[in-house]
Amino acid sequence: MTTMAILTIFILSVFVGFEVVSKVSTTLHTPLMxxxxxxxxxxxxxxxxxxxxxxxxxxxTLAILAVVLATINMVGxxxxxxxxxxxxxxxxxKK
Amino acid sequence: xxxNLYALLGLGVAVSFIMALKGLSAPKTARRGNLxxxxxxxxxxxxVFFDPAIEEGHNTLLIIGAIAFGVIVGVPAARKIQxxxxxxxxxxxxxxxxGAAALVAIVEYLSLGDSASxxxxxxxxxxxxxxxxxxxGSIITFLKLQELMTTRPVVFPGGRFVIAVTLAGALxxxxxxxxxxxxxxxxxxxxxxxxxxxxxxxxxGGADVPIVISLLNAFTGLTVAxxxxxxxxxxLIVAGTLVGAxxxxxxxxxxxxxxxxxxxxxxxxxxxxxxxxxxxxxxRPVKSGSPDDVAILLNYAQRVxxxxxxxxxxxxxxxxxxxxxxxxxxxxxxxxxxxxxVAGRMPGHMNVLLAEASVPYEQLxxxxxxxxxxxxxxxxxxxxxxxxxxxxxxxxxxxxIYGMPILDVASAGNVIFLKRxxxxxxxxxxxxxxxxxxxxxxxxxxxDSLTKVVSALKAL
Numbered sequence: 001m002t003t004m005a006i007l008t009i010f011i012l013s014v015f016v017g018f019e020v021v022s023k024v025s026t027t028l029h030t031p032l033m034x035x036x037x038x039x040x041x042x043x044x045x046x047x048x049x050x051x052x053x054x055x056x057x058x059x060x061t062l063a064i065l066a067v068v069l070a071t072i073n074m075v076g077x078x079x080x081x082x083x084x085x086x087x088x089x090x091x092x093x094k095k
Numbered sequence: 096x097x098x099n100l101y102a103l104l105g106l107g108v109a110v111s112f113i114m115a116l117k118g119l120s121a122p123k124t125a126r127r128g129n130l131x132x133x134x135x136x137x138x139x140x141x142x143v144f145f146d147p148a149i150e151e152g153h154n155t156l157l158i159i160g161a162i163a164f165g166v167i168v169g170v171p172a173a174r175k176i177q178x179x180x181x182x183x184x185x186x187x188x189x190x191x192x193x194g195a196a197a198l199v200a201i202v203e204y205l206s207l208g209d210s211a212s213x214x215x216x217x218x219x220x221x222x223x224x225x226x227x228x229x230x231x232g233s234i235i236t237f238l239k240l241q242e243l244m245t246t247r248p249v250v251f252p253g254g255r256f257v258i259a260v261t262l263a264g265a266l267x268x269x270x271x272x273x274x275x276x277x278x279x280x281x282x283x284x285x286x287x288x289x290x291x292x293x294x295x296x297x298x299x300g301g302a303d304v305p306i307v308i309s310l311l312n313a314f315t316g317l318t319v320a321x322x323x324x325x326x327x328x329x330x331l332i333v334a335g336t337l338v339g340a341x342x343x344x345x346x347x348x349x350x351x352x353x354x355x356x357x358x359x360x361x362x363x364x365x366x367x368x369x370x371x372x373x374x375x376x377x378x379r380p381v382k383s384g385s386p387d388d389v390a391i392l393l394n395y396a397q398r399v400x401x402x403x404x405x406x407x408x409x410x411x412x413x414x415x416x417x418x419x420x421x422x423x424x425x426x427x428x429x430x431x432x433x434x435x436x437v438a439g440r441m442p443g444h445m446n447v448l449l450a451e452a453s454v455p456y457e458q459l460x461x462x463x464x465x466x467x468x469x470x471x472x473x474x475x476x477x478x479x480x481x482x483x484x485x486x487x488x489x490x491x492x493x494x495x496i497y498g499m500p501i502l503d504v505a506s507a508g509n510v511i512f513l514k515r516x517x518x519x520x521x522x523x524x525x526x527x528x529x530x531x532x533x534x535x536x537x538x539x540x541x542x543d544s545l546t547k548v549v550s551a552l553k554a555l
Binding site for chain 2: 001003006007010013014015016017019021022023024025026027028029030031032033034035036037038039040041042043044045046047048049050051052053054055056058059060062063064065066067068069070071072073074075076077078079080081082083084085086092
């Protein structure tokens with residue numbers, strides 16, 4: 001990828017990120033933070049990539065540790081967000 | 096896998112994350128949004144094994160084992176945690192994410208060796224620096240929220256100097272890694288960044304901790320984006336940037352909801368001075384009442400506003416408080432809940448808790464709407480809240496919560512506090528309202544007290 005292409009993706013993503021949460025209600029601050037937290041668990045993909053290409057023992061050890069940590073972040077994050085939101089179910093969804 | 100197909104699937108995952116964040120911003124779609132995000136993340140995790148960039152995959156079984164281990168640790172933690180402890184769990188998950196990003200950057204740096212371009216080295220340095228700060232900072236916020244350490248700002252003599260030196264050291268080391276490279280400087284950078292993360296969060300006072308969690312969350316997002324640059328993964332760039340950008344907005348909104356300047360919260364570390372403790376020794380009289388007194392006050396009121404706080408969450412008293420509210424409503428008392436945006440330990444904490452007890456959404460009234468109604472309110476029942484009703488936020492410039500919007504309960508006819516003790520709230524400041532003539536205190540665990548009031552009310 002060229003640097004320009006990466007920069008374009010980056011800048012556009014910044015604006016999408018700003019826009020997409022601009023109307024969040026206070027009630028949902030915590031679940032939204034928790035959901036965003038789960039999404040950055042996608043570093044798991046990066047961890048798997050480096051683990052698959054790790055050659056030395058040191059690299060492998062660190063990469064596998066990264067896989068474990070990233071999995072906890074991602075899976076735990078989505079589960080805990082779902083639990084928070086479970087509480088809202090069946091509400092009229094007023095506002 | 097065909098590289099176009101792979102890229103297309105990656106794009107689909109990126110879109111699912113946008114939809115997840117969008118869904119999470121509205122109550123109706125929130126749960127579905129989260130599930131869409133989880134689905135996207137699962138797809139991404141499966142297809143990465145077929146990434147055409149991997150020439151010969153090593154360690155496949157080991158990786159699958161590690162994922163399984165992560166699931167075994169993460170899922171039960173998320174399932175079994177109590178509602179009151181969710182904020183610190185989110186902090187912890189954020190921290191391990193930051194740690195993972197830093198590790199990925201270190202491993203990639205080791206394997207690229209001298210072939211790394213200057214841009215890749217800069218992105219690596221950024222990821223290690225910020226990822227480590229996020230990791231150690233989140234651990235400290237976890238310890239604070241779990242009350243494994245003091246929730247008050249920790250300020251020590253020369254603290255500002257130590258923090259400044261650590262940050263300067265980390266930045267100089269960053270420059271060292273970028274200009275001459277090498278594993279040892281990179282590890283030194285990781286060490287300094289971990290230390291900086293600790294020092295950065297220590298002086299943050301209890302009430303500001305949620306803002307810091309949100310900020311560290313945005314930081315971790317940016318490290319993921321930087322890793323995406325090094326690993327040439329569009330998905331990581333998009334997902335990381337989305338979290339970084341939305342996290343920044345969210346952090347600002349939270350700070351606004353608490354009436355804090357973001358700058359003041361963050362750089363409290365540099366400006367905070369060790370504060371003199373509130374004047375001790377002076378014992379002022381308070382009026383404490385029995386459950387019967389409280390029941391009588393409530394029974395003969397026209398309008399009652401219940402203000403829940405962290406004490407309600409700790410005591411798991413949400414069902415009991417609802418029972419009380421229902422009983423009062425049956426007797427013709429108008430009941431509403433006054434919800435401060437940051438009551439509890441996180442914005443929206445009380446809404447979630449009361450929703451669990453099936454309190455009708457319409458009864459939960461936000462601060463701006465309920466404040467003008469307090470003069471017409473006969474009784475305010477404060478259940479385990481303190482800082483969010485503390486008039487010091489208006490009257491005492493210089494106190495840690497000065498400027499925070501509060502629930503104006505002092506303008507109501509009577510105020511009843513259900514408290515465990517006279518101990519000050521999370522922010523560690525005295526509340527003058529407790530000594531006011533119109534205030535009645537009922538000491539004890541919120542659930543016990545509420546149960547007693549309910550039975551006293553039934554006996555009336």
